[in-house]
Amino acid sequence: MTLRDTINRLLGLQRASATTARERLQLVLAHDRSDLNPELLEQMRREILEVVSRYVEIDLDEVDVSLETEDRVTALVANLPIRRAKAVAQPGVKANISLGVKEPGLATGNAPGSPEPEGPSSTEGDADAATAAEAEKPAAQASQPEPAAETASLEGSESLS
Amino acid sequence: MTPHRTRNILICSGKGGVGKTTLTANLGIALARQGVRTAVLDADFGLRNLDLLLGLENRIVFTAQEVLAGSCRLEQALVKHKQEPNLALLPAGNPRMLEWLKPEDMQAIVGMLAPSFDVVLIDCPAGIEDGFKNAVSAAQEAIVITTPEVSAVRDADRVIGLLNTHGIQPIQLVLNRVRPKMMANQEMLSVNDVTDILALPLLGLVVEDEQVIVSTNRGEPLTLSGSHSPAALAYSNVARRLQGEDVPLPDPAKMGRGLRAKLSRLIKTKIF
Numbered sequence: 001m002t003l004r005d006t007i008n009r010l011l012g013l014q015r016a017s018a019t020t021a022r023e024r025l026q027l028v029l030a031h032d033r034s035d036l037n038p039e040l041l042e043q044m045r046r047e048i049l050e051v052v053s054r055y056v057e058i059d060l061d062e063v064d065v066s067l068e069t070e071d072r073v074t075a076l077v078a079n080l081p082i083r084r085a086k087a088v089a090q091p092g093v094k095a096n097i098s099l100g101v102k103e104p105g106l107a108t109g110n111a112p113g114s115p116e117p118e119g120p121s122s123t124e125g126d127a128d129a130a131t132a133a134e135a136e137k138p139a140a141q142a143s144q145p146e147p148a149a150e151t152a153s154l155e156g157s158e159s160l161s
Numbered sequence: 162m163t164p165h166r167t168r169n170i171l172i173c174s175g176k177g178g179v180g181k182t183t184l185t186a187n188l189g190i191a192l193a194r195q196g197v198r199t200a201v202l203d204a205d206f207g208l209r210n211l212d213l214l215l216g217l218e219n220r221i222v223f224t225a226q227e228v229l230a231g232s233c234r235l236e237q238a239l240v241k242h243k244q245e246p247n248l249a250l251l252p253a254g255n256p257r258m259l260e261w262l263k264p265e266d267m268q269a270i271v272g273m274l275a276p277s278f279d280v281v282l283i284d285c286p287a288g289i290e291d292g293f294k295n296a297v298s299a300a301q302e303a304i305v306i307t308t309p310e311v312s313a314v315r316d317a318d319r320v321i322g323l324l325n326t327h328g329i330q331p332i333q334l335v336l337n338r339v340r341p342k343m344m345a346n347q348e349m350l351s352v353n354d355v356t357d358i359l360a361l362p363l364l365g366l367v368v369e370d371e372q373v374i375v376s377t378n379r380g381e382p383l384t385l386s387g388s389h390s391p392a393a394l395a396y397s398n399v400a401r402r403l404q405g406e407d408v409p410l411p412d413p414a415k416m417g418r419g420l421r422a423k424l425s426r427l428i429k430t431k432i433f
Contacts, residue, residue, distance in 0.1 A: 016347030021311050022354050029318050029358065072321070072360040 030069040041065070048078060057083040167275040170282050170403075171300035171329065175316030177287030179308050180337040183373060183382075184396070185284040186214040191384040191400035192280055193247035200239070200278040202270065204296035205286035206254030206262070215242065216380025217250050224252040225270045226262065235273050244385060249278075253295075264298035271299040289323060303329045304364060304403075308338040309350040318359060333364035335399060340369050341413045352413055365399035366410055367392050 008014035036044075045065040052058060059081040068077050172185050182205075189201040202225075203211040212218040223238040242248040253270060254262045274281050283300055286292035297303075303324050307317040317334075324332050336355055343349035356363050370392035376383045383393035384400075398408045 018344075018347040018350050018354065021350050022358070025311050025314055025350075025358055028315060032315065032319065033322065 026069070030067055030074060033069060033072070034067050034074045036067065041067070044076075045078070049080070052080055054086075056085050059083050165276075165279075167271075167278055168280045168302060169271050169300045170280060171285055171296055171303040171324075172282055172306065173285035173293065173296070173303060173320055173324075174287065174306045174313070175289060175320040176307075176313045179313050180306055180367070181287075182210050182214055182284055183377065184304070184306050184335060184337070184367075184399075185211060185282050186382045187384045187393075187396035188400055188403070189215070189248050189282055190242075190245055190382045191397045192282075192403070193242070193245045194384065195400060195404065196247065197404065198247050198277065198279045200249050200251055200274050200281045202274070202281055202283045202299075203250065203252045204267065204283050204299075205292065206252060207256055207286065207292065209252055209256070211284050212240070212250060212252065213380060214377055214382065215248075215250055217242065218380070221250075221252055224255045225273075226254045226266075228273065229266055229269060262295055264295050267295045267299040289319060293320075293323070297324065297327050297329065300329060303332045304335055304399075305332060305359070305361060306335045306337055307355065307359070309336065309340075309344070309352075309355055311350075314350065314355055314358060321359060321361065332361055334359060334361040335365040335367065336363065337367045338369045339366055339413055341415075344413050363410060364402055365395055366413065367395040367399075368413075 005014065009016065045063075048065065049058060049060075049063065062081045063079070065076065065078040068075050172181050172188075174181050185201055189199050192199045201211060201215070203209045205211070206224070212221055217240050220240045223233045225238060227233045228235050228238050238251060240250040242250070251270070251274065253267065271281055271283075283296050285296040305317050305321060305324070307313045321332060334356065336352060339352070340349055344351050352363070352366060368391045370390055372383055372388060372390035373392050376386070376388075382396075383390060384396050386393075395411075401408050
């Protein structure tokens with residue numbers, strides 16, 4: 001470390017290079033490990049929403065789907081706040097979908113208590129569900145004082161090791 | 162008597178130049194000194210160097226490929242170390258017959274070694290292509306060696322992913338070329354940073370040590386001479402941990418610092 005580096009560090013002008021190294025590594029490894037490009041992730045997000053929307057009404061503005069890595073396990077974490085359950089699904093049931101990906105090529109998806117995707121044929125249904133959700137928004141807020149109380153948490157951190 | 166089972170251990174890193182071959186040579190000698198019948202198999206036959214580090218470069222006549230082809234016996238291809246008779250080197254292939262070797266061949270080679278050895282250390286080539294696939298197919302467990310640098314850690318991560326898909330278990334980590342002073346100044350990824358990111362149990366910690374270069378020049382691994390240099394001690398400890406012995410890992414913050422460490426090094430330094 002040069003004198004200049006030391007002074008900069010003491011003054012808080014420069015961060016320790018080890019911290020920068022760690023952060024850069026964690027970011028690059030999350031992508032290396034998942035082998036998913038942003039386009040595929042977006043497609044998956046749309047399809048997950050499509051399936052879940054058939055059963056529950058989701059707050060589309062609050063939806064969050066992202067990749068997180070911990071202990072060599074990359075997890076797809078999706079937070080889907082439920083406005084209210086539809087007639088077909090039992091009210092008050094938490095939707096829980098786990099999609100733990102240990103390594104590229106070893107993708108396992110298990111979805112306890114959640115429906116299996118039925119293929120790409122249901123795009124129409126999705127559009128309907130989305131419009132229905134939009135249309136019913138005010139009604140839902142009026143009839144249910146706590147619409148955000150139920151949250152469908154799509155969380156996967158199941159370790160395969 | 163317990164049934165004999167040979168451990169086939171892959172030594173790999175992904176990135177080149179992080180210390181695979183040096184670890185293989187030193188670990189081989191250290192295990193042999195502990196009475197373990199050890200074979201070191203150089204799977205990097207395109208650019209082989211294990212013979213050079215062990216000082217056996219002038220004694221190679223045949224390779225495993227000639228044995229498989231039936232043109233010589235296994236005993237003729239195995240190069241026994243003169244000072245450490247428990248250790249033998251087997252080069253996997255002849256650089257002139259490269260395209261010949263396949264994963265089945267590597268499995269056949271370790272199969273041939275199994276009756277006469279307790280441990281086979283497979284020195285893996287750098288990269289994740291055919292050479293790696295050949296070498297990994299012959300192993301059940303692995304040691305991943307890396308240095309505290311972003312490129313080496315990233316490549317190690319890639320390799321660990323592939324080892325997992327091949328069902329290799331256990332996979333343990335050796336962190337090489339540690340510079341305690343830089344770590345203390347947070348100018349180098351810490352031991353915890355690396356083990357957290359790679360999520361592997363730590364088998365050994367080797368400090369940067371000039372003696373490694375000196376020993377390479379001579380073709381005499383540090384563990385052979387009974388040297389007290391920090392790296393020699395680290396390699397011997399890796400061998401002991403590999404044998405199931407509970408040897409505590411050093412704290413990098415205390416490595417090579419303080420009057421006591423300096424004094425003890427001075428006392429242990431060989432004058433002649």
